[in-house]
Amino acid sequence: MPTVREKMLKPRFTKELELDNLPPESLTPFWIxxxxxxxxxPVEIPVLVAKGKNPGPIFGITAALHGNELNGIPVLHKLLNNLPLNRMKGTVVGVIAANTIAIHHHKRRLYEGVDPNHIMPGKDSGSTAEVYVHRLFNRVVNQFDYLIDLHTSSFGRNNSLYVRADMKNIDTRTMAYLQHPQIIVHNPPSDYTLRGSAMEHGIPAITLEIGDPQVFQIQYVKRSIRGIKAVLREFELMPRKKVAVPPPPVICKSSYWLYTQQGGFLEVLPEVTDIVEKDQVIARVVNPFGTLIKEYKSPERGIVVGKNVNPVAQTGSRIIHLGLIAKTEVF
Ligand SMILES: [Zn+2]
Structure with a gap:
């Protein structure tokens, strides 16, 4: 695992991400x-830009759009500070913390409790959150040729290392496979997410979900970096080289969450990436005295993409995120 940089780099303070004037073979921190x-x-976001020796695509990677989803931050630190700039074509832009406000408060959302990934690409004139994401999109993201948006699960849940991508689009399918996650869920981009807005603007984009919130999980971080480097090689930003390929991901044609109907203390039995069979008991809910209220069974066979780990479960709490495995190579 590469180390982080020891020599301090002088940041540029700006309102726009200006890439054209950066010298080749440079690493430049921005506060935008x-x-x-x-x-x-000013409310500023930290962005680190690695510009290669030769011209090429602009590859964007965004982290911490949800302020408690932190695993993407060490991914960008270790990736960008160790890229082979003298052998690189194009530019890698790492938005280290897309939601600085929420990071301060160890929270997920933006101003007034608004989820930034539900209002993309925002509005030029609107609420604080709408203007914030509008400028994030137009001052930074809109310059990318490709995007990987790094997330994790929310509080009280565990995630596998999984990708959400439109597997019918050749660029995003390639990005998803090369990421070599544990699971890929086919998921056409939805409106108002960063991934969906990027796709609408012609920027192929995938979402990489890296484990759990408010922690740095080094094994997931290392595997994410390996995957991003494979994507950078495929799109010719980095020279190709032979690398050991991890086990292939499980491909899901779709996925959905199962929810509790009764309130109580919840125990979810399978772990992430476990296969569950139809009618297999996946969770138990007990009342305050420890008496079983209900056992939950899987309605069909699938793989556990994510699970709830918060035992306090009112009616309507999430149980597991069930991925329906694609039977053959459908994509
Ligand atoms: Zn997220």
Whole structure:
């Protein structure tokens, strides 16, 4: 695992991501102002740009759009600080913390509890959150030729290392396979997400879900970096080389969450990436005195993409995220 950089780099303070004027073979930190707070101070996001020796595509990677989803941050630190700039074509842009406000508060959402990944690409004139994401999109993301958006599960849940991608689009299918995650879920991009907005603007984009919230999980981080490097080689930003290929992912044609109907203390039995069979008991809910209220069974065969690990489960709590495995090579 590469180490982080020891020598301090001088950041540029700006309102736009300016890539054209950067010298070849350079690594440049930016603080990009998106909005101002009520004390007239800039609200800025940290962006690290690695520009290769020769021209080529602009490959964007965004982390921590949800402020408690942190595994993408060490991915970008270790990746960008160790790229072979003298042998690289094009530019890799790492948005280290897309949602700086929520990071301060160890929270997921943006201003007024708004989920930034439900309002993309925002509005030029609107609420604080709408303007914030609009400028994030237009000042930064819109310059990318490709995008990988790094997320994790939410509080109280565990995720596998999995990709959401439109497997019917050749670029995003390639990005998904080369990422070599544990699971790929075919998921056409939905409106108002960063991935969906990027796709609408002609930027092939996938979402990589890297484990659990508010932690750095080094094994998932290492595997994510290996996958991103494979994608960078495929799109010719980095020279090709032979590498050991991890086991192939499980491909899911679709996925959905199962929810509790009764409230109580919840125990979810399978682990992420376990296969569950139809009618297999997957969870138990007990009342405050330890009496079984209900056992939940899997309605069909599938793979556990994610699971709830928060035992306090009111009616309507998530149980498992069940992926329906594609029977043959359908994509
Ligand atoms: Zn997220």
């Amino acid at each position: 102002e998106l909005i101002q707070d009520g004390l007239s101070q």
